[in-house]
Amino acid sequence: MIRQCNDNDFEIVHSIINDAAKAYNGVIPEDRWKVPYMSKEELRNEINQGVIFWGYEEDGELTGVMGIQDVQDVTLIRHAYVRTAKQNQGIGGKLLSDLLKKTTRPILIGTWADTVWAIRFYEKHGFRLVSPEEKDRLLKKYWSIPARQVETSVVLADQKWFNLL
Secondary structure, eight states: OEEEOOGGGHHHHHHHHHHHGGGGTTTSOGGGOOSSSSOHHHHHHHHHTTOEEEEEEETTEEEEEEEEEEETTEEEEEEEEEOGGGTTSSHHHHHHHHHHTTOOSOEEEEEETTOHHHHHHHHHTTOEEOOHHHHHHHHHHHOOOOHHHHHTEEEEEOHHHHHHO
């Protein structure tokens, strides 16, 4: 079952993000990796900035989360994570498919350039990489991330976005 997460889910959302983010260790630039990957303060700030988390619940337990955030004229998919033990079971695809139905706006997704598995996942679901120049512009316009993260990230867009070009 997919449901919107609430304040009672905060600790488990935090736990899922940091469990799944272990896959970044040794993959993303060393200067961007830290433990925990996302602090509770950072997670609270993301929620306060308008990221709405949705979770995949199985047998009463959240096993995956994905955020959605309307920013200006687009919707961003943010912080997509599935517990390590539950990965490759279709949970991420179910969450993404559900979130895509929640907006009519163009959808953008940012991820680390070196996380080829994440890029492949989004491409499998119809997203395409934007050009490096467009990526820089979009990350600066729609995200609040450090310059170093802009340098080491990519942006994928849905067909609605490309139709606007």
